[in-house]
Amino acid sequence: MTVETRAVNAMIARGLVEPSFLVALDQDRGRVLDDMGISSGTRQDFIGLDCHRLALMATFICKVKNNDLWSTLPLTRALLQEYGSELEVFGVFSRRSPQRGGSLHERVSALVECLLSYASARRGQVPGLEDVVRHEWLVARFSNGWGLEASSLDTVDDDPPEARPANLWRPRIRGTVLVQSYEHDPLRVQLAWQAREWTRSMAPPTEPTFLCYSLGDTPGSRLRVFRMDPAVALIVGWVDGQRSPIEIANLMGAGTDAALVVRVLLAAAQEGIIRSPSAEVLAALQRHHGDVGGLPAKSSKEHEPLFGGSRQRGPDQVLDLVSGYAAGRLLYTLQRIGALGRFGTPSRAASVAVELGVDRAWLEAVVQFLAVTGGVFRQLDGGRYVVELDERERQRLNFELTKFVGAYGACLDAVGPAPDVVDADAFADAFSASVHSRADRPYHGSLIPGLLREFGVASGLLDLGCGTGDLLIDLAVSDEGFHGIGIDENRAMCARAVAEAGRAAVLRRVRIFSGDAFDVLANLPLDAMCPMTAAHSASFFNALFANGHRRAVDILTLLSDRLGRRLLFIDDYYGQLGVDFDAHVGLTWSMMQDLVQVCSGQGVPPRERVDWEAVYQRAGCRLLRSYEGTLGGFPRFIHVVQLAAAS
Amino acid sequence: MGMAYSRAAAGLVCDLLDDLDYVEYPYELLMCNAAAAEMACNSTAVLHCASLSLASGDPPDAAVLHTVADWADRLDSPWVGEHFAFVAARNPGPWAGDDPGREDRVFNIGFAISPPLNADTVESVAEALAAVVTVVRRPFVIENSPVYFPMPGSGMGQGEAFTALTRLSDVGVLMDLAHLLITCDTMGLDPLAELRRFPLDRVVEVHLSGVSRDSGVLWDDHASAPVAAEYELLNVVLHDAPVRAITHEYNWAPRFPADVARREIDRTHQILGSR
Numbered sequence: 001m002t003v004e005t006r007a008v009n010a011m012i013a014r015g016l017v018e019p020s021f022l023v024a025l026d027q028d029r030g031r032v033l034d035d036m037g038i039s040s041g042t043r044q045d046f047i048g049l050d051c052h053r054l055a056l057m058a059t060f061i062c063k064v065k066n067n068d069l070w071s072t073l074p075l076t077r078a079l080l081q082e083y084g085s086e087l088e089v090f091g092v093f094s095r096r097s098p099q100r101g102g103s104l105h106e107r108v109s110a111l112v113e114c115l116l117s118y119a120s121a122r123r124g125q126v127p128g129l130e131d132v133v134r135h136e137w138l139v140a141r142f143s144n145g146w147g148l149e150a151s152s153l154d155t156v157d158d159d160p161p162e163a164r165p166a167n168l169w170r171p172r173i174r175g176t177v178l179v180q181s182y183e184h185d186p187l188r189v190q191l192a193w194q195a196r197e198w199t200r201s202m203a204p205p206t207e208p209t210f211l212c213y214s215l216g217d218t219p220g221s222r223l224r225v226f227r228m229d230p231a232v233a234l235i236v237g238w239v240d241g242q243r244s245p246i247e248i249a250n251l252m253g254a255g256t257d258a259a260l261v262v263r264v265l266l267a268a269a270q271e272g273i274i275r276s277p278s279a280e281v282l283a284a285l286q287r288h289h290g291d292v293g294g295l296p297a298k299s300s301k302e303h304e305p306l307f308g309g310s311r312q313r314g315p316d317q318v319l320d321l322v323s324g325y326a327a328g329r330l331l332y333t334l335q336r337i338g339a340l341g342r343f344g345t346p347s348r349a350a351s352v353a354v355e356l357g358v359d360r361a362w363l364e365a366v367v368q369f370l371a372v373t374g375g376v377f378r379q380l381d382g383g384r385y386v387v388e389l390d391e392r393e394r395q396r397l398n399f400e401l402t403k404f405v406g407a408y409g410a411c412l413d414a415v416g417p418a419p420d421v422v423d424a425d426a427f428a429d430a431f432s433a434s435v436h437s438r439a440d441r442p443y444h445g446s447l448i449p450g451l452l453r454e455f456g457v458a459s460g461l462l463d464l465g466c467g468t469g470d471l472l473i474d475l476a477v478s479d480e481g482f483h484g485i486g487i488d489e490n491r492a493m494c495a496r497a498v499a500e501a502g503r504a505a506v507l508r509r510v511r512i513f514s515g516d517a518f519d520v521l522a523n524l525p526l527d528a529m530c531p532m533t534a535a536h537s538a539s540f541f542n543a544l545f546a547n548g549h550r551r552a553v554d555i556l557t558l559l560s561d562r563l564g565r566r567l568l569f570i571d572d573y574y575g576q577l578g579v580d581f582d583a584h585v586g587l588t589w590s591m592m593q594d595l596v597q598v599c600s601g602q603g604v605p606p607r608e609r610v611d612w613e614a615v616y617q618r619a620g621c622r623l624l625r626s627y628e629g630t631l632g633g634f635p636r637f638i639h640v641v642q643l644a645a646a647s
Numbered sequence: 648m649g650m651a652y653s654r655a656a657a658g659l660v661c662d663l664l665d666d667l668d669y670v671e672y673p674y675e676l677l678m679c680n681a682a683a684a685e686m687a688c689n690s691t692a693v694l695h696c697a698s699l700s701l702a703s704g705d706p707p708d709a710a711v712l713h714t715v716a717d718w719a720d721r722l723d724s725p726w727v728g729e730h731f732a733f734v735a736a737r738n739p740g741p742w743a744g745d746d747p748g749r750e751d752r753v754f755n756i757g758f759a760i761s762p763p764l765n766a767d768t769v770e771s772v773a774e775a776l777a778a779v780v781t782v783v784r785r786p787f788v789i790e791n792s793p794v795y796f797p798m799p800g801s802g803m804g805q806g807e808a809f810t811a812l813t814r815l816s817d818v819g820v821l822m823d824l825a826h827l828l829i830t831c832d833t834m835g836l837d838p839l840a841e842l843r844r845f846p847l848d849r850v851v852e853v854h855l856s857g858v859s860r861d862s863g864v865l866w867d868d869h870a871s872a873p874v875a876a877e878y879e880l881l882n883v884v885l886h887d888a889p890v891r892a893i894t895h896e897y898n899w900a901p902r903f904p905a906d907v908a909r910r911e912i913d914r915t916h917q918i919l920g921s922r
Contacts, residue, residue, distance in 0.1 A: 001704030001771035006739050008763045008800040009703060013736035013754035036739065045799030053796040056862055060795075061758045064899065071655055071901035087861040
């Protein structure tokens with residue numbers, strides 16, 4: 001073979017295995033050809049060489065050499081092929097793939113990392129890609145034992161039964177039950193693919209799906225995947241062998257019904273997802289809670305709320321109504337003067353009256369009335385009374401009374417919307433009264449911090465309607481590099497937020513501003529204070545719907561102008577009261593909230609996701625992902641929204 | 648009727664074994680996979696290689712040659728397949744970006760690349776084949792590699808190069824119809840006309856597999872079924888060539904559906920039966 005032909009072979013081979021050489025060949029072709037001694041005849045051919053094609057071929061070779069990796073991710077490959085993106089993925093992978101000879105686990109890990117990065121950078125290009133990758137990777141890790149620490153796999157099952165605290169629930173696996181939330185249901189994709197019914201129509205967003213994964217007790221047993229109601233999945237996800245049902249109920253947030261948690265856990269144990277504490281405890285719980293049935297079905301919106309109370313109708317509805325009104329106001333009064341807490345231990349009304357300096361006859365009558373009409377006070381022997389609530393229930397009572405009676409009570413008395421009579425101090429009290437320790441904070445256990453991490457928001461968060469600053473302060477305490485800005489129009493809330501930030505020694509990193517969100521947003525030099533990466537709002541947007549959607553659209557537009565194309569995490573609820581009100585739904589906590597929203601001039605927020613999406617679209621924003629579930633009697637959601645470009 | 652074996656296709660091949668006359672095993676896999684080796688030794692096998700780098704200009708590696716010969720004998724393979732390609736190439740001289748003392752490097756692609764198509768390459772491949780058959784005492788069939796970009800230094804087409812090679816060497820041709828479609832797509836040629844430029848009277852084996860288009864390029868795809876054009880070309884090949892074997896290649900798919908593979912085999916049988 002002539003030197004010339006050898007040189008051609010070598011240059012092509014080198015271009016395929018050395019990207020730097022290919023770049024040099026592309027950008028400084030004449031010099032490289034001179035260096036390689038390519039003569040005039042072949043030189044012309046090289047001048048016309050399409051280096052982009054050569055680069056594509058290098059990518060293709062990388063793809064072919066890594067074909068075996070797809071055995072763990074077959075649906076992912078199918079998706080990429082469907083959208084013509086397989087080669088593009090390997091273009092990224094070829095630059096970062098581990099050395100040949102690495103273990104299958106290392107190579108698949110690298111590919112998954114590359115795929116998730118690709119999916120994140122090109123959201124929407126291959127709909128469902130991220131969810132299918134995450135699902136298949138999880139299944140692969142379970143199936144192969146990849147990334148599951150041996151110690152964590154063994155400790156739970158190796159505990160002798162007598163060593164287990166009697167009231168603790170345990171995962172029925174070698175490790176923790178893993179709960180995943182998906183926007184695109186990977187099982188639906190899988191079924192369609194297996195049935196050869198795959199079309200691109202399978203990919204548009206579906207309802208967020210929660211899937212739980214577990215392995216059987218014995219090594220080699222098969223992976224099980226469970227589809228669950230989001231709320232049930234959240235409950236089961238807390239089971240780690242270290243928590244009691246009460247602790248799990250507390251983690252779920254204020255208003256969670258502990259009895260329901262127990263029922264869900266019992267049903268999950270029957271399904272073999274988790275393991276109940278002991279036969280004795282299980283039997284006692286079943287006796288106490290009766291028929292546990294199966295796990296609640298999907299879509300909690302089609303059922304009675306999983307959490308929260310239901311109205312008990314008495315024989316005389318009018319008497320119920322009047323006495324209920326009186327009881328609510330009286331309880332709030334007792335709470336304000338500290339009497340509710342004082343009756344946490346059995347006491348005579350007369351003694352408490354002396355202690356608190358109030359009229360003895362009044363307090364005796366009020367307490368007796370409340371003991372007769374409600375379930376809060378109970379009369380004991382010797383004229384003593386007690387408030388029989390555990391700490392969590394007491395906190396919730398304080399919160400709801402302060403909010404509905406204290407903050408919004410005057411609005412309920414008014415004719416027509418009366419925003420001016422909302423008691424801002426009481427509102428601030430409500431959110432402070434139920435919080436006593438950092439572990440009780442609303443954001444301890446919330447999805448929001450995890451979501452922020454998932455979307456790469458490490459710092460620079462703007463919190464609209466920050467309230468008492470819980471989220472920002474929690475993030476700042478857990479990460480010394482975090483900076484955030486909070487805005488709330490309630491001055492009392494802001495004052496408490498500043499005070500709490502000071503106590504937590506994060507005041508320099510968490511800046512709180514009081515005022516109307518429109519004014520503050522329009523004038524605050526956001527990025528100059530700390531570079532903003534995203535915005536968050538909890539129960540902020542629901543106050544913007546008194547006169548249609550205009551104010552919500554306006555604030556989204558303003559936000560887009562200030563934070564163009566960045567992400568906005570909206571934590572809010574779907575309203576129920578409205579023109580399409582369904583009387584058969586029954587009273588719920590969200591309906592109570594709707595009522596005070598209307599009476600205080602905030603309006604009822606949109607009822608369905610599509611309605612919220614329409615608001616986003618009117619402002620040029622885009623809903624990227626939606627998480628939904630029922631919590632505290634509210635159909636709540638977290639929407640991840642991409643703001644429009646700055647105008 | 649045969650099927651190409653791979654780790655991914657092992658289950659598929661086992662499922663279809665009753666429908667197959669032989670299985671085609673990659674030499675490179677037999678060297679490192681005991682399951683493949685055991686199965687190959689217990690079934691009718693054809694040996695296929697991609698390591699000899701016949702078009703690299705260097706003599707084939709002696710150690711590789713002897714193990715290929717050993718496997719060909721152990722499997723009693725009726726012939727051995729190899730590509731008209733190079734897999735590695737030696738650096739001809741220094742380049743400004745090279746570290747001193749590393750000028751004599753070999754760039755190993757690990758993938759068969761169609762070489763510059765010219766008389767020089769054809770002679771070099773013929774010389775390499777002459778050296779190969781002194782060790783591997785089996786007939787050789789040479790496969791057309793896909794051309795993904797106009798290769799500098801080429802003065803002839805692939806069909807012309809194969810015709811020249813068969814004049815210099817007593818080898819058969821392994822006609823990969825998917826590769827032919829890809830080459831024609833890249834070079835803007837008519838597949839039927841290009842096919843007729845090959846020495847069809849020397850075609851012993853045919854490969855069938857899929858192709859897929861990505862980023863504007865038509866690529867080899869052993870994870871999908873053959874396209875209709877391949878069957879049209881197969882009809883022509885069967886008319887003019889003494890074909891002894893047709894190999895379906897679905898060995899890149901983690902789980903290629905057995906019913907689809909069976910359907911393609913049946914379709915091939917129908918074409919054979921209609922002749």
